[in-house]
Amino acid sequence: ILNVEQSPQSLHVQEGDSTNFTCSFPSSNFYALHWYRWETAKSPEALFVMTLNGDEKKKGRISATLNTKEGYSYLYIKGSQPEDSATYLCAFGAGSYQLTFGKGTKLSVIP
Amino acid sequence: NAGVMQNPRHLVRRRGQEARLRCSPMKGHSHVYWYRQLPEEGLKFMVYLQKENIIDESGMPKERFSAEFPKEGPSILRIQQVVRGDSAAYFCASSPPGQGRTDTQYFGPGTRLTVL
Numbered sequence: 001i002l003n004v005e006q007s008p009q010s011l012h013v014q015e016g017d018s019t020n021f022t023c024s025f026p027s028s029n030f031y032a033l034h035w036y037r038w039e040t041a042k043s044p045e046a047l048f049v050m051t052l053n054g055d056e057k058k059k060g061r062i063s064a065t066l067n068t069k070e071g072y073s074y075l076y077i078k079g080s081q082p083e084d085s086a087t088y089l090c091a092f093g094a095g096s097y098q099l100t101f102g103k104g105t106k107l108s109v110i111p
Numbered sequence: 112n113a114g115v116m117q118n119p120r121h122l123v124r125r126r127g128q129e130a131r132l133r134c135s136p137m138k139g140h141s142h143v144y145w146y147r148q149l150p151e152e153g154l155k156f157m158v159y160l161q162k163e164n165i166i167d168e169s170g171m172p173k174e175r176f177s178a179e180f181p182k183e184g185p186s187i188l189r190i191q192q193v194v195r196g197d198s199a200a201y202f203c204a205s206s207p208p209g210q211g212r213t214d215t216q217y218f219g220p221g222t223r224l225t226v227l
Contacts, residue, residue: 004153031212031213032212032213034215034216036218041220042220043114043115043217043218043219043220043221044202044218045218046215046216046217046218049213049214049215051213089153089154091154093212093213095212096167096169096212097142097144097159097166097167097212098144098156098159098167098169098170099144099146099154099156099216100156101146101153101154101155102153103152103153104153
């Protein structure tokens with residue numbers, strides 16, 4: 001059974017603060033690590049797909065890093081804004097087409 | 112390009128009834144995935160289909176659940192004789208043809224099934 005852990009479970013930050021959270025996944029049989037942003041009552045929105053150890057991806061103020069050897073990925077948000085409030089999901093791809101998701105980190109940005 | 116569409120968004124059924132959930136993938140996508148989110152849980156894979164073929168149904172409950180993706184029309188997830196434990200949010204995702212296992216899966220907004 002594959003286990004994907006995300007921490008923290010929830011996070012409150014002030015507008016303008018930078019923040020980061022963690023996704024831990026099995027280090028064996030790695031194919032890809034996906035990050036999604038999920039606002040309530042909307043579809044999960046794909047942020048990044050990361051496949052190579054040492055990968056860094058960036059989209060605006062959001063960036064992510066990947067360490068496949070030790071089995072973790074960090075998501076960073078620089079200068080958080082209220083519109084960044086959402087649940088951030090990571091998902092591990094292990095060679096089949098199915099993704100194994102963590103439970104997410106719920107971010108609340110306080111104006 | 113419209114995203115992945117799911118309907119209905121909310122579905123209420125009584126125990127013993129059937130539930131049919133529909134998913135229209137993004138235009139040009141021929142791979143469809145169904146995931147389920149039980150209360151307080153993460154998204155769990157159920158089934159992966161291509162047009163007219165079930166590729167991987169390792170996450171599907173053995174009884175009462177079935178899925179199809181016909182040549183024409185949406186993918187259907189069917190739950191027969193629903194029980195209260197089937198209450199969950201069911202999400203569909205799609206991806207384009209001919210690509211590998213590292214591709215982005217694009218998600219729909221989900222169908223929230225409530226069994227009374």
